[in-house]
Structures are given as structure tokens and as C-alpha cells.
Amino acid sequence: MAGIFNRMKRERFIYLLLLPGLLYFIIYRYLPMAGLVISFQDYNPFVGIWKSEWVGFKHFARMFEDSEVIHVLINTLQISVLQIFVAFPFSIILALMLNALRNETYKKLIQSMVYLPHFLSWVVVVGIFVVFMRGEGLINSILAQFGLSGIPFLTEPALFKPIIVLQTIWKEAGWGTIIFLAALSGVNPALYEAAVIDGASRFRQLWHVTLPAIRGVIVTLFILRLGSVLDTGFEHIFLMLNPFNMESGNVLDTYVYYKGIQQGNISFATSVGMFKGVIGLILVVSAGKLAKRFGEDGLY
């Protein structure tokens, strides 16, 4: 016991730094977590959490009673996997390309341009894409001038997922570079100088100096991204769905919306959130374990 006490005394300044944040998490993040119990209730705001009717797993059952849900989960995972393995690395590549620029002014200019689309809402972004991709939209009229037949970008089910990923890249890739550029700016220039003296090519410098410097950040972001594997961004997908691509584009978020989440059924919405969280937790914990095996710190 004395050991603990001594240790805590030694670390008292660290605890002082920790305390405000810890209090914040307890009060504003963990107290409300008690509210998660409403996913096992028919929540009624008039009687409050403690007196609402308990219904067990009714809301979870509702989510899974439909055979369609398997199909929906597959769509969700497919889009997520594409996002994680295509859109996520794209930010890294873009950051590396920016990092390779030697003219600082040009680099700053490009940086300030690529992060712009992040600030537009999906309504606006999808609106612009529709203008370009409609059956008689700008892209197809250009194709027509070359005598090519038009492509039904918005209604062809097979194109739905690639276009969703393309839009995500377009909107978020530039914003995503910021974190990597910050990490890259920490690289000691002396290391590059040493590499050049050793006669290392640009590619070898990238492999042996640049990437190791940002590996930690990449792994951290990757594991965190796995946690939201069932979140595909409701608004974005919803705006892109139409009767023709429904089979390919209906994901968990839109599925529960059509199931009637918009009727203000708070308990049902909470159950779906719980389900997503549990899946995310499993992935994050296993990815963390895996990262440790490869010598990374992981998240905790």
C-alpha cells in the first residue's frame, strides 16, 4: 500500500495535469452513458429514464428480424473497406506529394486549395456532382461530343460504391493531409542530409526517413478509423440513393432511417448506436493487439 502512495506522491504533478481532463470525461462523457440503458426500454421523456418501460432486446431484434439486414451490412462493410483502404491512404499519398514539393510558396498555395472542399456540406457537394454526372450532365455531354455513349453514373448500381469513395476523397483528402503534414514537419532535416550523403535515392529517403516518422500517426488514425467501420456517413449516402441504386447503396444508417428512425424513436436509434459501438470496440481492441505485436504502441 505504501508503495502506491509513494508512487502517487511522486507523480502528483502529472495527476494535476490529468485532473481537469479526467473530470471532464467523468461528468460530460460518462455520466450521460447511463442513458444508454434506454436502448433496452421504450423510452418516454415524460416519465424519464428510470420509469420507462423495459423491453429487453426488442429494439435489437427489430433491427435483425429482417432478412434484408445481412445484405445491408454487407453493403456497409464494402463501402467502409473501400473508404479505409482507398480514401484513407489517398490522404497519406497526397501529403507525401505535398511534402516533396520544393517551392514553399507553391506548396502553401496547393495546401490551401485542397483543404477547401471539407468546408462544404454534403448537400452542396452532392448537388454539384449531380450536375456533372446526370444522364445529360456535363461529363456525358463531353463524352457525346467524342461520339461515346453516355454513362449512367448516378443510377448504375455497380458505380455507386466507387462514386461514394471518389466523393469522399474529393471532399476530405485535402483536410486529411493536415495531420500528416504536421507529423512530417517533425522530421529532422539532418536525417535527409545524411541520406543524401549516403547516396539514397528519393524513393529510399521516403522509405527510410519519411515514412518511419509518420508511422505512429498512421497506425493511430487507422485503428481509430476501424472503430467507425459501420458509420458510412448518413447524409452523404442518403443524398446519393435513388430507386435504381438502392440494392447496392442501402447501408445500415439509411436502412434504419427507412425503418422509421425519423419518427423520433430514441430507443431504437440508441440500440443501433450500441450495436455499431460494440462492433467498433471489437475491431479497435483486436487491431490494437495486432499493432503491438508488430512493435507499435497501439492506442493504450
Added chain:
Amino acid sequence: MNTRNVAEKIWDCFNIAALAVIASLMLLPFVHIFAVSFSSLEDVLQKDFILWPSHWTADSYRVIFQSRPFISSLGVTVTITVLGTLVSLILTTSMAYALTRNILGQRVILLMIIFTILFNAGMIPVYLVVKSTGLINSLWSLIIPGAISSFNLIVIRQFFLNIPGELSEAALIDGANEIRTFCSIILPLSKPALATFALFYAVGYWNKYFEGILYLNDARKWPVQVVLRQMVIMNETTSTLGSDVLLQFENQPPPVTIQMAAILVATLPILILYPFLQKHFAKGVMIGSVKG
């Protein structure tokens, strides 16, 4: 050597050109929005996609800037952005640093934080806590309940871990306490990270919308995003199934020209922040900090 130089030159040229193309594609919508906001409605209606106004008019901006709630809400948003970013940065960095030290309960606390990324308590329980901590109808309700982003915390901690441990250990041996070490060694070495997360937080505060509606009862305290959105409310995401046409007409949005002007006005001030922060991204701020 020579062939390699040539190859590298070609690669450089390709890189410059490719980035120019990507950047223009990403700039395109802003040019479009800019052009629409300065055009007359009839010009916009007649073309599919304008990139430059054929008849310049600032009428849309006149409508927005004449509105009194708009000007005062801008003040609110600037206040919470400045104040909130400061509060968030202080809380996040101090906690992140403490969690880089191997202290009692470190793992549990980190796990607890990750848990909050995965599980969302939901609107009503949070509302109840905000209410019982007395923040309803106070501007602090836009700052305190979301003061620390768990995501930012975890990533900042990763940045701190990349700083070589010898530096802080040397300071500790010299007799400085942990708080001093944090302020005088760690923070100055983390400028790029601080700039990054200052930007992330500032953008978050600038875009505060739902919290403003939920926690503030007095419309005079609304942040600019709420006021602007009310001016240009767009109904597209609301499904019109059942086609209650009168309901649609109850909310006829203003012309698209005004909507686009509002989007520009709402985002320009925060867009300008990034170029200012860019100088902190200069190379070699941190000395010898490559890990592994």
C-alpha cells in the same frame, strides 16, 4: 547519377503538375459558388454550371449583411471560437501529456477515452447533464460539453510520444517539475501539432450548430451557423414523401444566389485561418525526434 537526376526531375515535374490538377478540381466548387453568389438569378437558372458571373451583382450579399441577427451572431461565434479553442487546447494537451507518462491507471484511462469515441451517450442524457451543471442558455454550453475531442486527445498523445524521452528526462533531472517540463519543453517542441489541433478545434467551434439550438433559449445568443442556416434553410434532405405540397410551400427557400452567398460568408473567415497557421508547419521544428 545523371540518369537518376533526370528521373528525379521528371518525377518533380509530374508531382507539380498532378497537384495542380488535383487542387484545381478541389477549387472548382468554390469558384462556382462565388460566381453564383455574384450573379443574377436568371443567369444562374439558364446555365448548368457557371464559373464566372456574366452580370455582376452584390444583391445577395446586401440581403445577408443587412440582417441584424447576422452581425451579432458573428460576434458570438468569434467569441466561442477563440475562447473554446484555448480551453480545448489547454485541457487536451495537458491530459494527453499526462497520459504519455507511465502513471498508475494510464491504460484504464486511455481505454475509457477510446470507449467514448465508440459509444455515443445520445442527446437527451447529455442535455440533462448540461442542464444540471447549469450551462443551459449560457455560451459556455457551446464550449464545455465538447471541450475535449477524444480523437484529438489520442492523436496529440501520439505526437507527444514521438518527442524523444531524453529531453524531458533531462529537464526533470535538472529539478523542473512535470508541469514546468510540459510548458517549457514539450509544448514548444510541438508547434506543428498545436497548430494542427488549434485548427481542428477552431473549425469545430466555428461550425457549432446543433448545440446552439439545443442549449440556448435566447435567439440573441445563436452562433452564426444557426442564423445563416435559418436565412437560407434548404429542405432537400427532408423527404417529401406523401407530397404534402402546402407543407413544402410553407418553407420556400430563398433564391440559390443568396444561399451560395451565405455559404461563402459562413466559411470564409475560418478558411483564412489555415494560411496563417501554415508557417508553424515549417520543417525541422522538432530536433532529432524521429522515433525508432
Added chain:
Amino acid sequence: MKLKRLTMWVVVLLLVFTTACSSSKGQGEAQGETTDKKEAAASEPEKTEEKYKITGATYIFGNPPPSGGRGQQMLNEKFNVDYFVEKIPSENFIEKITAMVAGGNMPDQISFRAANIELFNRWAKQQAFLPLDDYIQEFDYLKEIPDELWLPFTVDGKIYGIPTWSPVESQSFIVRKDWLDKLELSVPTSYEELEQVAIAFTKKDPDGNSKHDTYGLAIGQDINPSYAMGPYWQNDTWYHKNAEGNFIPGMISEGRKELIQFFADLHKEKALTSDFAVVNWADTNNEFYSSKAGIFLIAVRGMSQDYMDALQKIDPSAEFVVLEPFAAPDGSKGFTAGSGYSRFLTLNAKLADSPDKVRKMLEIHGFSRQYYPASTTTSANEDFDWYYGNEGVGYKLDENNIRVPLTEPGSGTEPFLYFIDSTAWVGAEDDAEFPLAYTNEKLREATQQLVDINKSYKLYYPPSVGIISAAETEHGAELNTYLINEQTKMITGNRPISEWDDMVQEYLKRGGSKIIEEYNAVIKGRGYTEHIWK
């Protein structure tokens, strides 16, 4: 290792403890507040000139006036109250109201959107609202409301909501008259003729610019607008009956099938908006107002003047004609009546203990519903002058005696801005003066045409008004999406219309038959057997 486990348990226990503690505290607080209110309310009736504090919440499009403005002070003085209504952005209205209720802060009065009727029903069953039956006899303005409008607000035999006026006049469809004249076509009176017109608009260059840049119907996603020229074809009325004599929703009716066939024919001829399934409502409007499409929707109010002005600048020769209803195969001819209400007001059930405060609230509500027709009202009318913030300060009257505001709502000059509900009640004998809402001459003319059409036909009153069905709450949205999606595919030819019956069977199987059953139980209870036209 043991140590770590120990700390973990300490932290977990601590968490559980604090969670449990503060949650129960929150509960206690909320209850404390309500008892406080009750005590305050109980002491109120004794005093005669009690100054009541009246709280309220409602939704708003646009920005509310600043609290404490000139108009607010005038309101408080006139009625000797402390009156405050929180105006919540419409998009997040329900979330905020729910949070307020959960936090134990339900305001004295809430004015809901018409679309919230299902939530209203749920809350009314939980005794959240004050029954209004006794008060209705006391106030003339409440007695004026026709019986059928109380129906949607009657839950378990008691009335809990007061409807706000909205037109019963139907919308119709507007056609480019100048294009008809150019092509020497007459105004269509049937779907066959409408089809001819739409195709001619597409192929015969009605604007005479020798370009292939015009077409017939402007239509967007969700097959909207519906182009129903009478209840027979309409998707959201219960007009048709099935073999058992039960009413069925328009979406699966024979009339809807005919309409889908009509759209499919036009789609083949490219005479309706291309790619309509991906075009949103705003862009559907643009198709008409940019002078591309020649046929679109018109309602008696709420049309966009900015867009009409733009259309006239694009094509100064634009003229319009409004379509009359088409004769249906069953011989009927006319449109469906609007619901007759837009928003509705509810009072907090806790006000049961303070009837005088309720009377005060209803007095204020009644005042804000007075109707001042432009044709007869002048600034000499005291109530009118006060309500709009006095002539010369809040408004002026133009040469046509129409009120022109002198300040923007953001200044809070006029009292009317601060009431929970500032919509006038336009009685059956009053003229709602729809055309006067616009300054655009063409829009006025078209609106007048539509008003005249509404006057010359009887309106159909559907049997389904105000019915809440549990099955519909659970499956309605999902099923409607299903039907819209399948019908969209039928229009574009991705699914043959010959599979219509399969689609209907699927609908019935997935919960549709339950919805029909529940609706008809209520309809039978109301004694509605034959179509009502008034």
C-alpha cells in the same frame, strides 16, 4: 498486475457511484421544480390582477425577433403578462422539444407543426396536454372552428390541440399559355390531351428559338409533384375501395396505376424531366422557372416571387394558364380539400390548476388570430394598428391598402412577431385574398385563376384525415419508400407496369393490409361510407 486490476476496479466503482448519485439527483431536481410550479399555480387564482408568466415554444423558418424588442414590450403591457415564446429552428424542433420535456421544462404552450401529429398523439395519450373541451365553449374564436378540424386533435374523446388556419383550396398545375398559343393547342382537359401538349412542348419548339431545349412536365425525385388532376389519381388520399369495400391508399389504387402509365409514356418521349429520380425539389423548380419545362405545380400561396421574376426576365413573353380538374373515369371532377390546418397549439397539462391563466393565454391566442382583410381594414382599426406596430413605425399602407413593413423582423418592432401563432383565422365567409400576397402581376393572375377554379368545383374531403395507425407508424415510411421506388422504376421502364399487382401484393404482405385494416376501422367508426364532396 494485481495493482493495476485494483485501480481499475476503484475507478469503475467510482464511476458507477457518481453516475447513480447524480442521475437520481437530477430526477429529484426535476420533480422539485414541478412542485414549485404547482404551488405557484395554486396561489394564482385568488388574486384578480395576477401578472402571469407565460412560456411557450414553437418552430420557425428564418430568424426570430430579438427578445425584449419593442413589440415584446407592447405585448406584455397590453395583456399585463410576462410572455415569452422560444422559437426553435424547424429542422431541430422535435429534438429540442423532446430534450426540454425530458429535462422537466415543458413550456406552458407548444405550437406544433402539422407534420408532428403522430408525436402529438403519443404525448396526448401520456396526459402531457391540457384537455380543452371546457374552454372551447367559452371562447368565440374557438367556437368558430368547424367540427371536422377538431377531429385530428381528439384523442380518447378529448380535444388537446387548437388548429391554426391553412387553406382548404387545392393546388393545381400551371401551363405556359404562350407556348400553347404558339403551337395552336388548347388548354388540356384530360390526360390524353395533357400528353399531347407535353410531347408538343418537347418536339415542336414552343419558344421558337429553333433549339431543342424545352419539354413538358417538370418532375423530380419521389415522383413529385404528383400531377393528380383529381382525387381519383391522387397518391395521398383514400379515394378507391378494394373488393371488400374497404378504402385503400391512393398509392396502390387503379388511378395511380393509370398515372404511372401516363408518366411512362411521357418518359419514352422525353417529355418529362430527364433523370427525374435524382433531381431534388429545388432543382425541379428550376426546370420550370428557367423556361425549360412548360408545366408545373401551383398552389394558392407560398409560390416564389423571386423565381417568377427570373422566369419573366428569361422569357418576357411568358404567359400562364391554370388547369381545371380532369373528369375521372368514375364521373367525378374536382380536387381534394387541403387539411385546413397548418400548425396547432397545445397547452401544458399542469395548467389544469390555474384556469385563469389558461383563459389569459387563450385570450392572447384569440387576439393574434383576428383577420384583417386588406380590402376593408385601415390603420383606423386599433387592433390592426397595434398588432403591426403602428402606422409609420411598424408599417405603412400602399396605394392598394396593402400593409408594407417598415422594418425587418430582426428589429423586433411589431408585436405580431412575438406571438406563438400569428396566423389569422380566415373564416368560411372571409376572402383569404391570396393574390394580394404577391406583387408580381403574372403570379397574381395565375393565383386568381386557381382561386376561381377552386370556387367553381366542389372539394373532396378524404375519409383518412387525422387517423393515426400503429402499423403505419411502424411500417409506413418503409412501405412508402418501397412503392415510390418501384413506381419510379415502372416509369423509366426498369420494371414493367404489368407487375403492378405483384407490387401491391408485396405492399400488403409487408404490413400494408394491417394499415388498411386499422384505417378502415376508424373510418367505419366515423360513419364515412360514400365520398364527401363539399
